[in-house]
Amino acid sequence: MTSDSAALEAALARIRPETIDAHLRFLAHPLLEGRAPGTRGGTLAMEYIRAQMQRMGLQPLGGSHLQPVALRGMIAAPTLRFAVADGEMAPAYPDEYVLEAGIPDAHVSVDAEIVFAGFGITAPEWEWDDFAGADVAGKVLLIRVNDPGTEETPGFFDGRALTYYGRWTYKFEEASRRGAAGALLIHTDASAGYGWNVVRSSNTGQQFDTAGEPEFPLPVHGWISESAARELVRRAGEDLDALMAASERRGFRPVPLRARMHAEVTSDLTEVHSANVVGLLPGSDPARAGEPVLLTSHYDHLGVRTGPDGETRVYPGAYDNASGVALLLAIAESVAESAVRAPRPLLFITTTAEESGLLGATWYARHPLFPLAATEGVLNVDGANLQGRTRDLAPLGIDRSPLGALVRAAADEEGMEIRPEAHPEQGMFFRQDHFPLARAGVDAVAMDHGLAYEGRPEGWGERWYEEFVSTHYHQPTDAYHEGWDYGGAVQQGRVMLRAALAAALLG
Structure with a gap:
């Protein structure tokens, strides 16, 4: 580094609560209408971040702070009915199912046999194949969420911790690879870690995908509530509990149901223009100029949605993820205005369309501004700590790459303990913007904050988390509040900056 420890401490001291609050107050304001990609509010957020990066002196790349991301917007109007032995079953949208087209057609129609496909996983390394050679081309797959690993089987599918095989993205990808006509995932609150209200708010209204032909085309895909799935399976002559029990053992084979799915999805398709916002802090070594450390956070949220009561509401996304962007901007300003320079550059990226499946980050991974092979690492923040100082951090991916050791050392410098993530069964490592990279x-780590709050009773942080997920996650109530305690966010930012600079110094 071209500066001493005093310069580093001065930079760390510039990560201030009032700076985080100022950015968060604006980004989560109702006037930004939830920051959905391509909307007025999303564009306002994008331009605000660009202006802030320009003000700080972060450099553009290719003459611009914007990396355009070509998206396709889709507003789906689905209808769904099942033909079963005793007649028809028509679940209610969006209270019992959500459905959209997985191909860029304005009208998609599917009429196909339904097959229960267990977890929908093919994993040779675990000697697991839910398809067992069965031909499911042209069928609709009814699939469980998560993977077969449990706390009692720690050496199998990573035990309680969710693997990528358990993510909905993998299951739709595998259904596409198998030539299926569609896929429905069975939602349960316990397996997902959140209620049907989140499924409904996240998968209705305008949805997004990257423009062009999809990598994994699937005519239709969506979720079905547990109660509706049980009724469907019962009326198809099977028992869902028995099917699930069978699917938890090796040797399971897909079970054709005596039912067909008739689905129509009419979509209003639009071309959507959005962008990742990027700002470069050059390093001190010209020979390392092409080896950046990335610091990332997504700025989009759900926008304006119609609730189950028919009322239109703004989803401000204050914690998720105006707070992460506010912290990232505070970190960028603290180091940009300091004398600290490491050999490698720091590239700050705020991504678009994370809520639609990490699309902005995926776009960057496919169209990197620096070669990925030369990129030293990525640190992501999705949710800054707004409840006060903690004794701990719970970063995701800390044992997956050498970058984790730098995060551990940075936390130690701040007097903080590294603890395992509280809910590994929710697969959070696969749900944030570092994952496509x-x-x-x-090398990637997500800088999730801890839950052991100073001055709070034991278990307070876990109760706060459970209340947020059950009540506020992807809901209009994730809104800005006066009086948040940014001490924990400052801790988070200090560890993130220390780790980024350590990575920029390596080798």
């Missing part, structure tokens, strides 16, 4: 081979 990790999947492409970049």
Whole structure:
């Protein structure tokens, strides 16, 4: 580093609560209408972040702070009915199912046999194949969420911790690879970690995908509530509990149900223009100029949605993820205005369309501004700690790459303990914007905050988390509040900056 420890401490001291609050107050304001990609509010957020990066002196790339991301917007109007032995079953949209087209056609129609496909997983390394050679081309797959691993089987599918095989994205990808006509995932609150209200709010209204032909085309895909799935399976002559029990053992084979799915999805398709916002802090070594450390956070949220009561409401996304962007901007300003320079550059990226499946980050992974093979690592923040100082951090992916050791050392410098993530069964490592880069081979850690709050009773943080997920996650109530305690966010930011600079110093 071209500066001493005093310069580093001065930079760390610039990560201030009032700076985080100022950015968060604006980004979560109802006037930004939930920051959905391509909307007025999303564009306002994008331009605000660009202006802030320009003000700080972060450099553009290719003459711009914007990396355009070509998206396709889709507003789906689905109808769904099942033909069963005793007649028809028509679940209610969106209270019992959500459905959209997985191909860019304005009208998609599916009439196909339904097959229960267990977890929908093919994993040779675990000697697991839910398809067992069965031909499911042209069928609709009814699939369980998560994977077969449990706390009692720690050496199998990573035990309680969710693997990528358990993510909905994998299941739709595998259904596409198998030539299926569609896939329905059975939602349960316990397996997902959140209620049907989140499924409904996240998968209705305008949805997004990257423009062009999809990598994994699937005519239709969606979720069905547990109660509706039970009724469907019962009326198809099977018992869902028995099917699930069978699917938890090796040797399971897909079970054709005596039912067909008739689905129509009419979609209003639009071309959507959005962008990742990028700002570069050059390093001190010209020979390392092409080896950046990335610091990322997504700025989009759900926008404006119609609730189950028919009322239109703004989903402000204050914690998720105006708070992460506010913290990232505070970190960027603290180091940009300091004398600290490491050999490698720091590239700050705020991504678009994370809520639609990590699309902005995926776009960057496919169209990197620096070669991914030369990228030193990525640190992501999705949710800054707004409840006060903690004794701990719970970063995701800390044992997956050498970058984790730098995060551990940075936390130690701040007097903080590294603890395992509280809910590994929710697969959070696969649900944040570092993951597309990790999947492409970049060392990656997500800077999730801890839950052991100073001055709070034992278990308070866990109760706060459970209340947020059950009540506020992807809901209009995730809104800005006066009086948040940013001490924990400052801790988070200090550890993130220390780790980024350590990575920029390596080798």
